[in-house]
Amino acid sequence: MKTYYNPEDLKKFGDISEWQEKLGEKFFDYYGAIFQDGALTKREKTLIALAVSHAVQCPYCIDAYTEESMEQGYDEEQMMEAVHVASALKGGATLVHGVQMMNKYKDLSM
Amino acid sequence: MVKLYNKSLLSQSDSLSDPKNQLNLLDKVNLIPFQENLKKSNLFPLKPINIDVFQVNIGKMCNQVCKHCHVDAGPDRKEIMTRDTMHLCLDAIDKTSCSTVDITGGAPEMNPDFRWFVKELFKKNKKIIVRCNLTIIVANKKYNDLPIFFKKHNVEVVSSLPYFNSKKTDAQRGNGIFDKSIKALKMLNEVGYGIEGSGLVLNLVYNPTGAFLPPNQSVLEADFKIKLMGKFGVQFNNLFAITNIPISRFLQYLLVSDNYKGYMQKLVSSYNPMAASSVMCRNTISISWDGYIYDCDFNQMLDLKVSAKEKHLSKYNFEELLNRNIIVNQHCYGCTAGSGSSCGGSVT
Numbered sequence: 001m002k003t004y005y006n007p008e009d010l011k012k013f014g015d016i017s018e019w020q021e022k023l024g025e026k027f028f029d030y031y032g033a034i035f036q037d038g039a040l041t042k043r044e045k046t047l048i049a050l051a052v053s054h055a056v057q058c059p060y061c062i063d064a065y066t067e068e069s070m071e072q073g074y075d076e077e078q079m080m081e082a083v084h085v086a087s088a089l090k091g092g093a094t095l096v097h098g099v100q101m102m103n104k105y106k107d108l109s110m
Numbered sequence: 111m112v113k114l115y116n117k118s119l120l121s122q123s124d125s126l127s128d129p130k131n132q133l134n135l136l137d138k139v140n141l142i143p144f145q146e147n148l149k150k151s152n153l154f155p156l157k158p159i160n161i162d163v164f165q166v167n168i169g170k171m172c173n174q175v176c177k178h179c180h181v182d183a184g185p186d187r188k189e190i191m192t193r194d195t196m197h198l199c200l201d202a203i204d205k206t207s208c209s210t211v212d213i214t215g216g217a218p219e220m221n222p223d224f225r226w227f228v229k230e231l232f233k234k235n236k237k238i239i240v241r242c243n244l245t246i247i248v249a250n251k252k253y254n255d256l257p258i259f260f261k262k263h264n265v266e267v268v269s270s271l272p273y274f275n276s277k278k279t280d281a282q283r284g285n286g287i288f289d290k291s292i293k294a295l296k297m298l299n300e301v302g303y304g305i306e307g308s309g310l311v312l313n314l315v316y317n318p319t320g321a322f323l324p325p326n327q328s329v330l331e332a333d334f335k336i337k338l339m340g341k342f343g344v345q346f347n348n349l350f351a352i353t354n355i356p357i358s359r360f361l362q363y364l365l366v367s368d369n370y371k372g373y374m375q376k377l378v379s380s381y382n383p384m385a386a387s388s389v390m391c392r393n394t395i396s397i398s399w400d401g402y403i404y405d406c407d408f409n410q411m412l413d414l415k416v417s418a419k420e421k422h423l424s425k426y427n428f429e430e431l432l433n434r435n436i437i438v439n440q441h442c443y444g445c446t447a448g449s450g451s452s453c454g455g456s457v458t
Contacts, residue, residue: 043329070318073325073333075278 010060043072051086116175116284118184126362129413136440141378144442151383155435163394164203165212172216173249176283178360180411183216191399193223198401198423200230205428214241232263239266244294257301266311274337278319295344304346313348321369323448324351327456350455355408355444377443385450388457391436405436
């Protein structure tokens with residue numbers, strides 16, 4: 001069955017450089033640098049990445065950062081809490097627009 | 111998550127109980143041969159540096175049936191080392207410039223000559239490590255005094271505890287194992303094991319509870335120390351993070367859970383030349399319950415005896431062993447992935 005997402009494609013991520021080498025290389029250098037220990041540890045960044053993976057709803061990222069989070073020693077509870085943070089932001093971002101709706105509603109009402 | 115039997119491969123009549131079938135399977139995976147990577151790292155043929163650790167597997171009998179066990183140990187396994195073979199070990203140790211004797215199993219304490227063997231080693235003034243599964247201490251009244259016995263003979267205790275909660279621990283090691291392990295750890299703490307300044311060393315071993323690599327050892331150790339002390343009042347010295355090697359029951363898990371290919375690819379892509387240069391087989395030899403000599407406990411379980419003319423303790427030849435080529439195969443990627451892995455944890 002054909003699907004839009006194939007888990008095997010994640011291993012081919014690097015192939016994007018074949019059609020635009022310079023930009024591809026810059027991106028992967030940047031990506032690699034981001035996940036080094038810095039003001040935040042690699043471990044902390046992994047959990048942020050796991051949450052963001054859910055927020056951007058990227059199945060490749062979810063697979064990759066679930067495994068990476070396990071390899072960084074996070075457990076189920078911690079990982080699900082991170083997903084809830086993403087959910088809170090996504091939900092909050094939707095709901096806060098309710099204020100805009102309320103403003104517009106009031107503007108159009110007598 | 112997959113359902114696995116809490117039985118040895120042998121008692122399940124699983125084809126993987128034959129090491130030849132495991133090796134065939136490992137050979138079939140279309141991945142870079144381990145030798146090729148060693149060649150690129152200028153490490154092939156892999157040679158010993160010395161023999162500092164004399165590891166003895168005194169039997170496959172165990173009171174537990176862990177899902178990842180590379181020994182395929184369990185209550186049904188009757189292979190245990192006799193006192194005669196222990197005598198051969200003691201003779202070989204005299205001919206070896208090793209500082210440490212590392213006793214493993216199964217549950218080594220279930221061997222009726224275990225205590226005799228430890229006493230003999232104590233007389234030789236060797237550092238003695240016992241790989242204790244913890245629950246054996248509380249399994250039967252006759253084992254309750256093990257912490258005192260260990261203390262009396264200055265044994266370093268190394269014990270598996272894959273996580274600081276029952277969910278993960280029991281998933282890997284069997285129902286109720288976590289609670290019993292905590293009880294045993296408290297008994298060890300009571301006589302001084304793991305307590306700073308006591309000189310009695312209690313190290314824990316973490317194995318991933320699934321098809322993934324272990325976390326950073328020092329980060330995990332800090333986590334374990336906070337959680338075990340905070341929740342249970344348990345103390346220990348060091349945590350060893352060990353990678354699961356794709357053999358025996360862990361191999362069965364990988365196959366049944368459809369993780370085999372992905373896990374092997376992960377190990378290969380994580381090959382670390384620094385780890386390869388520090389693998390434990392370069393300073394260790396491993397002895398089986400029946401007195402045969404191997405490069406490591408994993409080669410032992412795959413029945414890959416040392417590449418030397420004399421493969422049995424009855425004709426132990428230290429010089430020949432020092433000059434041997436270490437036998438490597440695809441499972442060796444488990445010891446060279448990421449930070450590397452050994453019986454003493456990460457190697458880089």
